[in-house]
Amino acid sequence: MQRFLKLLLAAGLAAPLVASPVFAHAFLDHAVPGVGLTVSGPVRELRLWYTQGVVTAFSAVSVASSTGGTIPASRPVNDPSDQQIVIVRLGRALGPGTYTVTWRALSVDTHTTTGTFHFTVT
Amino acid sequence: MSHKASLACAGAIAAAATLAGISPALSHTIVGNRVFPATLDIDDPGVNDEFAVPTFAYLANPDNSNEYDFNFDYAKTITADLGFSIGNTFTHLTDTVKPDGTIGTLNGWHNIETQLKYQLYVNPEHEFIVSTAVSVEWGHTGDVGAGFADPFTSITAKGYVGKGFGDVEADWAKPIAVTGEIDYTWSTHPIDVTGVDQFGNVLISQTPTVLTYGATLQYSLLYMNSFVHEVPEFFRQLVPDIECVFSTPVSNIGPSVPGSIPGTHETTGTWGPGLYYFGRLGPVVFQLGAVAQIPINHASGRHPGVVAVLDFLLDDMFPDSIGKPLFGPRQARGNTGY
Numbered sequence: 001m002q003r004f005l006k007l008l009l010a011a012g013l014a015a016p017l018v019a020s021p022v023f024a025h026a027f028l029d030h031a032v033p034g035v036g037l038t039v040s041g042p043v044r045e046l047r048l049w050y051t052q053g054v055v056t057a058f059s060a061v062s063v064a065s066s067t068g069g070t071i072p073a074s075r076p077v078n079d080p081s082d083q084q085i086v087i088v089r090l091g092r093a094l095g096p097g098t099y100t101v102t103w104r105a106l107s108v109d110t111h112t113t114t115g116t117f118h119f120t121v122t
Numbered sequence: 123m124s125h126k127a128s129l130a131c132a133g134a135i136a137a138a139a140t141l142a143g144i145s146p147a148l149s150h151t152i153v154g155n156r157v158f159p160a161t162l163d164i165d166d167p168g169v170n171d172e173f174a175v176p177t178f179a180y181l182a183n184p185d186n187s188n189e190y191d192f193n194f195d196y197a198k199t200i201t202a203d204l205g206f207s208i209g210n211t212f213t214h215l216t217d218t219v220k221p222d223g224t225i226g227t228l229n230g231w232h233n234i235e236t237q238l239k240y241q242l243y244v245n246p247e248h249e250f251i252v253s254t255a256v257s258v259e260w261g262h263t264g265d266v267g268a269g270f271a272d273p274f275t276s277i278t279a280k281g282y283v284g285k286g287f288g289d290v291e292a293d294w295a296k297p298i299a300v301t302g303e304i305d306y307t308w309s310t311h312p313i314d315v316t317g318v319d320q321f322g323n324v325l326i327s328q329t330p331t332v333l334t335y336g337a338t339l340q341y342s343l344l345y346m347n348s349f350v351h352e353v354p355e356f357f358r359q360l361v362p363d364i365e366c367v368f369s370t371p372v373s374n375i376g377p378s379v380p381g382s383i384p385g386t387h388e389t390t391g392t393w394g395p396g397l398y399y400f401g402r403l404g405p406v407v408f409q410l411g412a413v414a415q416i417p418i419n420h421a422s423g424r425h426p427g428v429v430a431v432l433d434f435l436l437d438d439m440f441p442d443s444i445g446k447p448l449f450g451p452r453q454a455r456g457n458t459g460y
Binding site for chain 1: 155157293344347348349350351352358441
């Protein structure tokens with residue numbers, strides 16, 4: 001039993017060394033500005049890292065202010081070096097306030113996922 | 123019924139209570155934005171393509187033996203909502219009473235178990251799923267002589283439910299999910315005549331029908347990271363939970379036998395915290411998981427044990443070959459727009 005627990009502990013400690021984000025469908029891994037985080041402004045661009053490559057031609061990202069007004073933004077595009085990164089350039093710099101990002105991502109294996117998160121600019 | 127028959131009956135009940143525990147026909151499930159891990163005390167509510175090699179369990183049995191189980195299970199989708207699985211368990215028992223009456227070690231295979239599972243209702247928007255399954259433990263396919271397998275077939279009807287709370291307003295509640303399973307197991311040979319004693323009494327062995335039920339309460343850091351608040355990299359791949367599973371004989375139980383463990387009418391079960399880690403190593407996508415087995419009473423074990431699994435997620439590793447359904451399209455597991 002003790003030997004098993006040691007093995008389990010070793011596996012748990014080794015896991016973060018060998019593993020990267022998972023799942024063959026596009027879940028949001030992290031973003032800049034970060035999910036639920038507070039950042040210093042101004043913010044001119046969104047970067048979304050997904051767990052799988054995203055087909056931006058069939059994906060969408062929108063940003064709304066706390067009053068519900070939509071912030072003008074470019075169509076989402078992939079980072080040229082990484083299809084798992086989606087970039088959206090904003091039509092204006094975001095000032096202080098809380099913003100809502102709503103995204104839809106079509107993964108390269110044709111699964112669609114959607115999500116919403118908030119971030120705050122100070 | 124003779125005393126000997128009663129003891130045989132009690133033994134059968136004890137075996138049934140142990141073997142009727144929910145077996146790990148593993149498959150993780152994705153409903154909308156919710157990932158339900160392949161939990162260990164109960165099965166998750168969906169179908170998928172996975173290979174578990176092995177699920178390991180350590181249990182301190184109430185008869186002072188120590189049990190080490192190694193379960194192997196392969197799950198395959200037939201259609202997007204219909205899945206088949208086949209599995210078996212090898213058990214290593216130490217400090218146990220052997221058939222010749224001595225104390226020692228026993229090894230053996232349980233009966234082969236197959237299962238057909240169907241997703242009755244899937245609501246991605248509300249992360250809600252209801253499924254049902256029928257599993258068969260095929261008699262005489264394991265080591266009957268060593269006592270690990272029954273010489274008869276048992277059938278189990280199963281029901282599953284899963285619900286994620288990503289649709290509630292409160293951010294703190296969005297990572298929460300619950301799953302549940304209820305099973306009803308009956309034998310194809312509920313009463314066996316095992317012989318006649320020196321007084322001419324017929325010796326019988328009764329195999330009770332058993333109700334098995336369990337639940338999990340999950341707090342998904344995967345979900346929190348994507349939709350509520352970013353968490354550090356290692357933690358965003360974790361799903362901690364609390365799990366429990368119980369078995370209660372409900373009919374064909376036979377008379378009580380004083381001193382028998384577990385008692386003929388006794389509910390057995392375990393509960394404990396669990397932790398699941400999703401990772402990828404090159405092309406290999408896997409789930410590591412472990413859950414404590416804290417017995418609810420002496421009949422369920424002498425002290426806490428543990429179950430652990432290494433599960434290969436074939437649908438994520440081979441989405442265009444062995445990881446997709448045999449017939450029809452793949453599962454539309456995500457939301458379809460906003």
